[in-house]
Amino acid sequence: MATASTLSEPQVLAHTKRRLFPDDEAENAYAVVDTQFAQDEWLPNRPIPEALRKQLAPFNHVRIGSGYPDLVGVRLLDSELLAVDRVGDEPPLVAIEAKGYTGDGAVDVETGVVQAYDRLNEVNAAYVAAPGAAISQSARTLARELNVGVLAVDVDGEVTPCEVPRIVGNHTAEEATAIRFQATAQGVADKSFGLNHPKNYLGYPLAIYHTAETETVLAERVVGAVDSARQGATFLGLINNEPDGERLTPLGQEVVRFALNRYGSVDAALNEFAGWKRSRKRFCELAPEWGLVTRRVVWAYPATQLLVEELQTMHDDGISKPSLVDLVEWLHVHHPTFTVELFLKGSDDVRRRVLTEDGELRPSELADGAVFHSPTVFQLKAMLYHAGVLTERGAEPNRLDPHADDWALRQPLDRFR
Known part of the structure; x- marks a missing residue:
């Protein structure tokens, strides 16, 4: 069992991730931990337990600034973690540097502050997380001057903000952009695409526009796996799931306009979709015009x-x-x-x-x-x-x-x- 004087860096990071990036399936949220924490040992003869690694996963090696933060993620954070009441609708890109007790019993919090500061050119907020007892007043002062947040972690996993940063603009590099992409509705999640034919996703905007009930129309004319079709249409940017229901995106509207122009009504278009069920022929050869629409849609991904x-x-x-x-x-x-x-x-x-x-x-x-x-x-x-x-x-x-x-x-x- 960990004590206040033995909180290791992986333990500090796991508690911090759980606090800032809880596993609650929030929309527009995603975080990765650096690959160094995926190893069997953190320090010689100091293994990283499998359960702890599972808490830290997924792992990636993301370059931000001149180095690789311990964690980088995207999420709307609680107001107590930031020096403003409102940060807008877009969730901030966050970098975290964790510091824990090393073999000689030291915790280098000030180095963590400097490392976190280095990330601010490419993220919106940066933090250093460390055992609370190891955070000195000088480290807090330095963090305040550099606009770096300080998170105190105790042995029970409680994470308390000591210093809170202001959100800043940034010039997001490609590596950070990949994490932002994962946090969006189009990110590559386990449920992004459940079907392997584009007609099943193109049919979803037509079913929404149809006057009859969406799920019934889709199941009868396009595909029975309605949930998978909806999920894929979302990931391809054809629909948005709003609080008051599903809405066509501009790209989804264009799919409907094409159907109206080609067939006169979405009902007539869906009749043709019904004839394509279970077809294995390449779609751009089976239906060349719809193949061009498909190419336009997948290119937008x-x-x-x-x-x-x-x-x-x-x-x-x-x-x-x-x-x-x-x-x-x-x-x-x-x-x-x-x-x-x-x-x-x-x-x-x-x-x-x-x-x-x-x-x-x-x-x-x-x-x-x-x-x-x-x-x-x-x-x-x-x-x-x-x-x-x-x-x-x-x-x-x-x-x-x-x-x-x-x-x-x-x-x-x-x-x-």
Whole structure:
């Protein structure tokens, strides 16, 4: 059992994460802990218990400023944690540096303050968290001068704000942007895409616009998995879930306008959707006009643009038929945080297997399809296939051979374009 004088850095961080980022499935909230905390030991002969690692997961190695904060996340924070009553509707990007007792019994809180301050160019608020008894008045004064929050953690897990920061603007770097993306309705969560045909998501705006009950229309004309269709339509930015009900986004409205222009009514359009049930033919060939709509919708999904741009660059460099392993290794060099979030499962065991303490890939682990995120390698890839972007459809992780899984562009551009 921990005592006030033995609170380690992983324990301090776990208590802090639970306080600032509770597991309450809040919207627009997401946090990752640095990969150094995914290891078996924190200090020599000081293991990190499995239960503690599970509290800290998911792990990623996110560069913010000149280093890698212990935790980076997005969430609307309680007012007592900030020096303002209201911070607007957009949740702030937050970085946390944790400090605990080391082998010699010291806690370097002031270094944590300086590290947190370094993150402020790219986040909205930064904190140092440490055992309360180790926080000196000089450390608090320094934090106040640098606009860094100070969180006192006690052995029972209570987290008390000693100094609260002001929200600041920032120039968000790409790595931090990947975490912001994960916190949005379009982030790659476990329930992002449950179906692998784009017609099931395109049909949802039509069902909303139809005068009959949405779920009935969708189940009868498009797909019986209504919840999965709704979830995917949300992730593709076709609908918003408002407090007073579902609403079409501008992109969703355009899908409806296309249907009205093409068929005269959404009812007539949905009759054609009914005829496509259980079809395995590539959608852009089965229904070329709807294939173009699909391409427009999936291109608006932020992950698509990055994938296509990087696949084109790989083609330019002579890698015209990259495997999933080739793609992930390539992407991780250029976009490490985004790659981990997009392709790897967020579970403790997967990210510990695939990522080193410094956030590097262990290539041998990528040969196991089970480490990959199904909504990306199965459902998203299948939609890119149906839209005419990729040459091959996706596969479920348990049936996936990552070295043989082809991610080639269907229509790569000439190198000298």
